[in-house]
Amino acid sequence: MKAIRKALTRLSGRFRARKQPVISIDDPGLRVVVSAFDEAEAASSALGRSAQWRADEPAVLRHHLVVPEHEVATAQELLAPDGWTLRTGGEVAEQGEHFDAEGPGTVVALRVQVLDALHCSQESSRMAGLAQRLGGRALGWDALQPAPPEAG
Template sequence: MELRRGMARLIGGVLSRRAPARLDRTRSDLVVVVSGFDDAEACSTALERGIEDDPVWVVDADAVLRHHLRLPADAVRGVLDIAAQDGYAPTSAPESVADGVVVLRLERVQVLDALHCSQERSRMVGLAQRHGGTALGWEGLQPHAAP
């Protein structure tokens, strides 16, 4: 009996120290705090800009990393299937921009840093190219912080 209570206290203590809940990517108060739509600009440079601009990027906080991909409409299902394996979900239905061409926005929650942002950017470039498309750029979104 005493062993059970001790285990319950131990487990309860561990559970109460869990990490805070992940950011909900569907929150209505998310704003773009950093973006990169220039292929020649490093993610580190874009992130540095995010610290200086308003709204300010909060470095150690969760963010929604959103990629914009221009794809043939018939490639969307395959891209969604592959991206889902890495935790990406579409923001909405693809936006038609030309006959048979759409813009698909994929996003997931993560802490942004230069290394991982660059890796994900490269991953999306490769994914889009393998399906006959291009990666247009990326954005980082966080809740709007009051001044």
């Protein structure tokens, strides 16, 4: 009887997981719903002040980092096993911070996940530590979600 109950629990978990909206880091319909570029602000505060963030839906979490260009491959190797994609450039560079080709540049680490304050804080600490070890710095993070479905 316990084996049947366990099997049903696993199956129902898989069915529930499929009902989650599927998004990709490249989804063109994504928009920023929360951002945190002040290292003194708690993730819970950043998430709490967002009227657009939907806690029960997946989001693309983006960490904006500055790392020396010769360390980008190392950063990718360290982040890839946990599902992070690393891309060069990013919005921070477009907003006025410019870096020369010989110096550090901006990279963005992206991953789809359901956001909560604990995991945002843990990942922020991890990214700050990684950037520092590679001779750079963490600038902050933001999260993107698709626009909510229109009520009709």
